[in-house]
Amino acid sequence: MKRLLAACALSLGAAAQAAAPCAGTIYLSFDTGSQSQAELIAQTLKAHGIRATFFLANEKTVRGDMSLDPSWAEFWKARVAEGHAFGSHTFDHVYVQPGAKPITVRAQFGEQAGKLQQWTPAQYCQELRRVDERFHALTGAHLDPIWRAPGGRTTPAALEAARACGYTHFAWAAAGFTGDELPSEKFSNASLLQRMLRDLKDGDIVMGHLGIWSRKDAWMPANLEPLIVGLEQRGFCFATLRDHPDYPKQATP
Numbered sequence: 001m002k003r004l005l006a007a008c009a010l011s012l013g014a015a016a017q018a019a020a021p022c023a024g025t026i027y028l029s030f031d032t033g034s035q036s037q038a039e040l041i042a043q044t045l046k047a048h049g050i051r052a053t054f055f056l057a058n059e060k061t062v063r064g065d066m067s068l069d070p071s072w073a074e075f076w077k078a079r080v081a082e083g084h085a086f087g088s089h090t091f092d093h094v095y096v097q098p099g100a101k102p103i104t105v106r107a108q109f110g111e112q113a114g115k116l117q118q119w120t121p122a123q124y125c126q127e128l129r130r131v132d133e134r135f136h137a138l139t140g141a142h143l144d145p146i147w148r149a150p151g152g153r154t155t156p157a158a159l160e161a162a163r164a165c166g167y168t169h170f171a172w173a174a175a176g177f178t179g180d181e182l183p184s185e186k187f188s189n190a191s192l193l194q195r196m197l198r199d200l201k202d203g204d205i206v207m208g209h210l211g212i213w214s215r216k217d218a219w220m221p222a223n224l225e226p227l228i229v230g231l232e233q234r235g236f237c238f239a240t241l242r243d244h245p246d247y248p249k250q251a252t253p
Helices: 002-018 038-047 070-081 121-139 156-164 189-199 219-233
Strands: 024-031 053-056 085-088 094-096 103-107 116-119 205-209 236-238
Touching: 038 070, 038 219, 070 121, 085 121, 103 121, 103 156, 116 121, 121 156, 189 219, 205 219, 219 236
Parallel strands: 024 053, 024 205, 024 236, 053 085
Antiparallel strands: 094 103, 103 116
């Protein structure tokens, strides 16, 4: 009987701990990139039961293909099945240039890569929707009505064009910048991790990449697990941007 009571007490204690309120919510988000860390990130999130938000562009990967090629269909299908959220990062990873009107852009990939172009709002909208069309072809699912501008660069005209076709922009918190694209010679993984664990607060959006070409000492293998564990120890919970207060409640791309 004593053993039974002790077991019940342990069970109730564990249940109470599991039901403890969150000290706050952190929104993990990842932009496509070289995809060198894609599987590691997916495995780490799954191990912790965390759902994140992925912003997708069709970028060159370490496999020699592109991140929205059919060769990545199984990876994206698995993330859909796990319940993650997905947004547009523009199909050709298109950077908006300074200035309000017209919308001036420079694509990083695609047929017009490296060229300055002037787009109408309809053209910018179509660039966002191209990602949804490809994602649906690969997975059978649609994107959420959200987007993130490459480099976080926006203009009033680009934001308005996106809003007009149903997309809400999500950037990231200053404390949520992982620094995974900074030179590791100047910004060590340890210092970047320490800063995030110290400064992140309730409601912050974290931004990392599924792989960065330029950083020699990759951020994710060293820091993603310790970041999650450290935030969990501080009592934080995790959610996708579908649960963010700024997520559009009715708009559909």
